[in-house]
Amino acid sequence: MSADPDDVSSAEASSALLRPVRPGNAFEDTVERLLQTIRLGVIRPGESLPPERELATRLGVSRDTVREAIRSLADAGYLVARRGRYGGTFLAEELPAHTHGAEGVSRETIDDSLRLREILEVGAARMAATRTLAAAEREELWSRLGDVRDAKLDDYRRLDSRLHLAIAEAAGCPSLVPLVAENRMRLNSLLDQIPLLSRNIAHSDEQHEAIVMAILAGDGDAAAAAMRAHVAGSAALLHGFLD
Incomplete structure (x- = not known):
């Protein structure tokens, strides 16, 4: 059974975006990387983020930094945490207005x-x-x-x-x-x-x-x-x- 082309391209984009951040601004750069995957549609509304451990490895930061970035984006309305067997961190079904860019700002x-x-x-x-x-x-x-x-x-x-x-x-x-x-x-x-x-x-x-x-x-x-x-x-x- 062949892989869905959309899934393959999404995985490739995710690998490209979720790469190691620069030292010095680990939290801010982690937030930026996660927002890029959201705003470019790599992760779609309702889909889950990779586990914290995987994100920390791919971004080259601590799990605490990943956790703080996820918590901040959840507070801002981008992510939703769910508990239970099928729990995890998911992209909100309805995203904040500025997810799609501020009007007139390039x-x-x-x-x-x-x-x-x-x-x-x-x-x-x-x-x-x-x-x-x-x-x-x-x-x-x-x-x-x-x-x-x-x-x-x-x-x-x-x-x-x-x-x-x-x-x-x-x-x-x-x-x-x-x-x-x-x-x-x-x-x-x-x-x-x-x-x-x-x-x-x-x-x-x-x-x-x-x-x-x-x-x-x-x-x-x-x-x-x-x-x-x-x-x-x-x-x-x-x-x-x-x-």
Whole structure:
């Protein structure tokens, strides 16, 4: 008996998409990979995901990371857990509206904002770390870091933006701040179209701390690397949910 061509092509697509993720943003990249299989129709509504152990092996991440990604996508309405003999994790029969892409948002639009962000904010972090910051500037960074750590979900984007603007200000180039602010407006309009994932917020907080600590320590390379990883995490989620 020959295999169903649709099943064969689906298996091939699944193998191509569920490949090892990059180090540094394992959770965000795992979410992106799972969303790709959903949005490209590799897994159809009502079908089950591969077991956690298999996903962890194929993606090169821990089972805890897979479990957190699945839980986050279940909370966002993409997946449904079922118990019992025929239990497992299944794609929801009715998916959230943004599964099929945000109206008027293309991959090119997302990439333009993200690439500009990398140019501006990685450079800002590196420049801030190379300066001798005044006590008020150092206190401002600590204060903004504390604010975003303690942020409630409905105020997270605003306080996150304030921290990133404080980093731009610490770079000591006044012309940079309005450029970062304008691009943050573009990014936030995109981020507002995807769900806030608690694990991503926790990871972002860790990255924020690494960025600020590197700036205060005067380590430009570490500050730039930490900001670049932070930008990449946001990129993974935006591409996963929107393009």
